[in-house]
Structures are given as C-alpha cells and as structure tokens.
Amino acid sequence: MTRDPINRRLGVLVSGRGTNLQSLIDAIGDGRLDASIAVVISNRADAGALGRAGAASIESLCLSHKGWPSREDYDRALVRELQVRDVGLVCLAGFMRIFSAPMLEAFPNAILNIHPALLPSFPGLHPQRQALEHGVKVSGVTVHLVTAELDGGPIVVQRTVPVLDSDTEDTLAARILVEEHVAYPDAVRMVLDGGWKVEGRRFVRL
Ligand code: GRF
Numbered sequence: 001m002t003r004d005p006i007n008r009r010l011g012v013l014v015s016g017r018g019t020n021l022q023s024l025i026d027a028i029g030d031g032r033l034d035a036s037i038a039v040v041i042s043n044r045a046d047a048g049a050l051g052r053a054g055a056a057s058i059e060s061l062c063l064s065h066k067g068w069p070s071r072e073d074y075d076r077a078l079v080r081e082l083q084v085r086d087v088g089l090v091c092l093a094g095f096m097r098i099f100s101a102p103m104l105e106a107f108p109n110a111i112l113n114i115h116p117a118l119l120p121s122f123p124g125l126h127p128q129r130q131a132l133e134h135g136v137k138v139s140g141v142t143v144h145l146v147t148a149e150l151d152g153g154p155i156v157v158q159r160t161v162p163v164l165d166s167d168t169e170d171t172l173a174a175r176i177l178v179e180e181h182v183a184y185p186d187a188v189r190m191v192l193d194g195g196w197k198v199e200g201r202r203f204v205r206l
Helices: 019-029 049-057 073-082 101-106 126-135 169-193
Strands: 011-014 038-041 059-063 089-093 109-113 138-145 157-160 194-198 202-205
Touching: 011 019, 011 049, 019 038, 019 049, 019 059, 019 089, 019 169, 038 049, 038 073, 049 059, 049 126, 089 169, 126 169, 126 202, 138 169, 157 169, 157 202
Parallel strands: 011 038, 011 089, 038 059, 089 109
Antiparallel strands: 109 138, 138 157, 194 202
C-alpha cells in the first residue's frame, strides 16, 4: 500500500507527563514539523500532558478507559473524538492502552507509537529495565506504525544510545528520552510527507 501525503491534523493520545507531546508541540512551534495538533486525549485525568496542552492552547480532553462495557466500546468513543476533529494521524505519546479493531480499522497505517527500546527487542512494559537485565550494550527508541501486534508494527525511525555498565533504569531512560524527542517529530514528518509504502512488515520510502 502506497501512502499519499495525509491530513496534517494530529490527535495525540497520552497517559502521563507528556514530554513527547511537548517535543511535537515544540517542533510544530519552531517550524521543524508542518502539522497542527487538533486534540490531545488522555485516559487519565491527572496526566501532566493535559497541562502541557493547555499551556500551548491546544484542545484537550480526558476520556477515561474505565466503565466501558468493552475495549471496543472505549475505542469507538476514541474514534468519534478523533474523527469529529478531522484527525489524519494519531500519535501515541505514552498512551498506556492496547487498541482493538475499531481504532485500527478507523486509522489504518495512520497511528504511530513511540517505544523506548530497539524493537523487536523488549516490547511491552519496562523496556529499559528489560534492556539492562539482558545486558545489551546498545538500546534506543523506535517509532512505528501501530498494528494489532503489540509494539510490532512497521518501523519508521530508530535512534540508538549506548548502555553503560553504570546505568540504572532511570539513567538509561533519560538518555533514551533525549533521542525520543528527536525521533518522534522526524517520524511524524516522514509519515505526513507521504511517498512511502508498507511492504510486508517494512516501512519503505519510495
Ligand atoms: C516514553 O518513554 C515513551 O517512549 C513511552 O512512554 C514514555 C512517555 O513519556 N511510550 P512522556 O509522557 O512522553 O514523557
């Protein structure tokens, strides 16, 4: 499937402090990324990311995942909030939820996720801890298209960092985070610019 340039209105989904949201806000603000953020949606009312959206005058809302009859129902509600704002690309920025069919079908190859490890190594929770425990000498960040496979979709951008013998989970996470803030705006730009296709599990630029 070949993608033409897509609608540059982003929907950013968050659950936490929102430094990756901030990297997108900053990249748009200083002209490195030609896009706009149509909405920030958090599944947690206490997410620091909501304050960042407010400070940047971006519309935000909290859509709690609790109390829905099923994961599909929650995802359908998310789809409605995104589609009503004409979002073209969904960016998961620390959004701690797994999607079901309604989200994946509404945004085929139009959802990005950022993961603080070099996938396919260390998917899932605590990837920095997994990397340290495994003893790898290099780790990093992956931005990938979201598919039904957890942390398994086509890889758009990866950046690496060294893993030091002296590292703790926190020091490694901090080193990776610096690269996350470069990788995410880069990946969003590549996806929005089009001229790529998905071939098997590969994201290929034409
Ligand atoms: C980041 O490490 C991101 O890679 C992972 O969750 C963390 C979110 O951090 N998916 P922040 O909320 O963007 O600061």
